[in-house]
Amino acid sequence: MSTFDDYLATFDGDPGYLDWAAFGPISPTVRAEVFADADLLGSGRPSSRSLVAERLDEARVLAAELLGVDSETVTLQPSSSHGLMHALFGLSGTVIASTAEFPSVTMTLERAAQLSAGGLVPRWIMPEDGFVTVDAVAEALDDDVTALVVSHVDFRTGYRTDLAGLRDVLGPDRLLIVDAVQSFGVVDDDYAAADVVVGHGYKWLRAARGTGFASFSAQARERIEPVLSGLAGVDGGLPIDELPAPAASARAFIVNGPDQLAVARLAIGLRDVRDAGVAEIEETIRGRIDTIFEIADRHGIPVLTPRDRERRAGIVTLAPEAPAAVSAALTNEGIVATTRGTTVRVAAHAGTSDDTLRMLDDALRTIVAPGV
Numbered sequence: 514m515s516t517f518d519d520y521l522a523t524f525d526g527d528p529g530y531l532d533w534a535a536f537g538p539i540s541p542t543v544r545a546e547v548f549a550d551a552d553l554l555g556s557g558r559p560s561s562r563s564l565v566a567e568r569l570d571e572a573r574v575l576a577a578e579l580l581g582v583d584s585e586t587v588t589l590q591p592s593s594s595h596g597l598m599h600a601l602f603g604l605s606g607t608v609i610a611s612t613a614e615f616p617s618v619t620m621t622l623e624r625a626a627q628l629s630a631g632g633l634v635p636r637w638i639m640p641e642d643g644f645v646t647v648d649a650v651a652e653a654l655d656d657d658v659t660a661l662v663v664s665h666v667d668f669r670t671g672y673r674t675d676l677a678g679l680r681d682v683l684g685p686d687r688l689l690i691v692d693a694v695q696s697f698g699v700v701d702d703d704y705a706a707a708d709v710v711v712g713h714g715y716k717w718l719r720a721a722r723g724t725g726f727a728s729f730s731a732q733a734r735e736r737i738e739p740v741l742s743g744l745a746g747v748d749g750g751l752p753i754d755e756l757p758a759p760a761a762s763a764r765a766f767i768v769n770g771p772d773q774l775a776v777a778r779l780a781i782g783l784r785d786v787r788d789a790g791v792a793e794i795e796e797t798i799r800g801r802i803d804t805i806f807e808i809a810d811r812h813g814i815p816v817l818t819p820r821d822r823e824r825r826a827g828i829v830t831l832a833p834e835a836p837a838a839v840s841a842a843l844t845n846e847g848i849v850a851t852t853r854g855t856t857v858r859v860a861a862h863a864g865t866s867d868d869t870l871r872m873l874d875d876a877l878r879t880i881v882a883p884g885v
């Protein structure tokens with residue numbers, strides 16, 4: 514069996530799960546690691562504690578490898594929102610963001626602006642369909658703009674933005690800050706085009722909460738003041754009887770040591786994805802999403818997600834005429850998805866089975882009027 518087949522074999526949940534954009538059921542490899550590491554920490558032996566502690570560097574190095582950046586630029590965080598706080602609270606100037614972004618972008622930018630006494634000004638944009646395209650950003654640009662904060666893949670519509678195009682339009686000096694929660698590990702893209710990338714392990718990496726991470730490029734480290742830097746954000750160990758400056762590396766953007774078991778889970782989630790190959794995972798997901806489009810089309814259900822394979826990832830957002838009826842039909846069939854307002858979001862991973870897609874088809878068939 515190939516490594517990729519081994520990876521697919523780890524998707525051992527019941528069929529019907531299409532909620533990967535909300536939560537990724539924890540993989541068997543990650544579950545096994547939790548027990549092994551808890552046993553090691555239970556012994557209290559220094560050698561056992563060091564074995565678990567080694568996962569910290571392992572996770573940073575693996576995240577850096579998948580991001581295509583140097584491991585000095587990566588820090589581990591309790592969540593991706595914490596990573597965004599470290600980035601946005603240290604910014605100044607005018608920062609572009611869409612009002613339709615996930616609240617960890619909008620709320621954090623607003624709070625950072627409130628605290629900045631006028632030093633940081635959000636420039637809210639409302640692009641058509643909520644898609645933060647290169648054109649939408651170009652329209653909002655002027656000399657005051659110092660940064661853009663954007664989701665790589667939009668949590669609401671599944672729209673995947675064009676990182677290289679955004680970098681081009683921003684130019685080399687403005688910061689490109691990317692929330693990669695809905696893409697990291699399943700979209701093979703040029704993450705190194707961004708100055709800051711935040712993500713986490715509890716959806717597509719299947720490693721549960723507490724597994725955030727963030728990368729800060731040399732330019733980001735120069736321009737973002739590490740205002741939330743704490744006792745662990747320095748070089749040279751515990752700063753007793755001294756008050757050193759924040760580290761020069763991305764380590765500056767941490768408060769204290771992370772949860773060791775969460776770090777271990779993240780390391781295993783990252784390792785599994787690295788071994789399987791992000792490009793192959795992405796290609797497999799594309800096939801699943803193609804099928805979901807076919808199913809939606811067959812049942813006459815409008816879709817908000819772009820059809821272009823380059824502009825989407827693992828999310829398909831349905832906009833049915835009767836969202837409550839669709840939601841009920843999915844639940845009755847045993848499908849797990851996210852209904853929010855008038856839309857139903859389904860999200861497929863590489864291990865999403867044919868049975869799951871058949872269940873989706875069956876569920877949608879029950880709510881469509883004959884003849885449609």
Ligand SMILES: Cc1ncc(COP(=O)(O)O)c(C=O)c1O
Pocket residue numbers: 534535591592593594595615617664666667668692694695712713725
């Ligand atoms: C695009 C996006 N960003 C951020 C988050 C929140 O991430 P965290 O819980 O790591 O702060 C989510 C959660 O669904 C999300 O979809």
